[in-house]
Amino acid sequence: GESVGLHLPTLSVQEGDNSIINCAYSNSASDYFIWYKQESGKGPQFIIDIRSNMDKRQGQRVTVLLNKTVKHLSLQIAATQPGDSAVYFCADSKTSYDKVIFGPGTSLSVIP
């Protein structure tokens, strides 16, 4: 969905703590979900993805959870590090052939 007149949501966490970034999606037909990380001055970078037939997927220090009932996606970052400071975007698409729609980002700040 589009961000209309909203400030970028921010999340501040202490270094070493776990971070949870949330995302709501609107299209119940969405089949594929992705998280991207955008560091300052750089383009977004793929982190992890999940298909609608799964509810959890783990990567290195990151876990994505999908709750299709309430159309909610979350990204968990374990033992957050200063290098994790960035804007995080969730994105979704209906099928592999459909364009990817980005949600509004969340800015994560890690406090040393």
Added chain:
Amino acid sequence: DTAVSQTPKYLVTQMGNDKSIKCEQNLGHDTMYWYKQDSKKFLKIMFSYNNKELIINETVPNRFSPKSPDKAHLNLHINSLELGDSAVYFCASSKTEVYNEKLFFGSGTQLSVL
């Protein structure tokens, strides 16, 4: 070697001018994209090309004209620049249009129209 490279990184120009942004990818991908990111960080697709053919064309003013001379290049030309065109423009690529989920982005071109 940079996978997706775009030039210039910064572009400052006057209203009414015409400017181009270039993009090249060395990943061997078939599909390339242009995204626009506004001041609130909202990221929106503008165009997508698959093997030099236009496959996605969002509601973008026709002052914006993409050109793909080959599948490794996708340039963006903007005519009669307006203040509202100020944004960061990102080029991206993906392996094929089937796997459009995993996008590889360039580092962006910050366009400022004065």
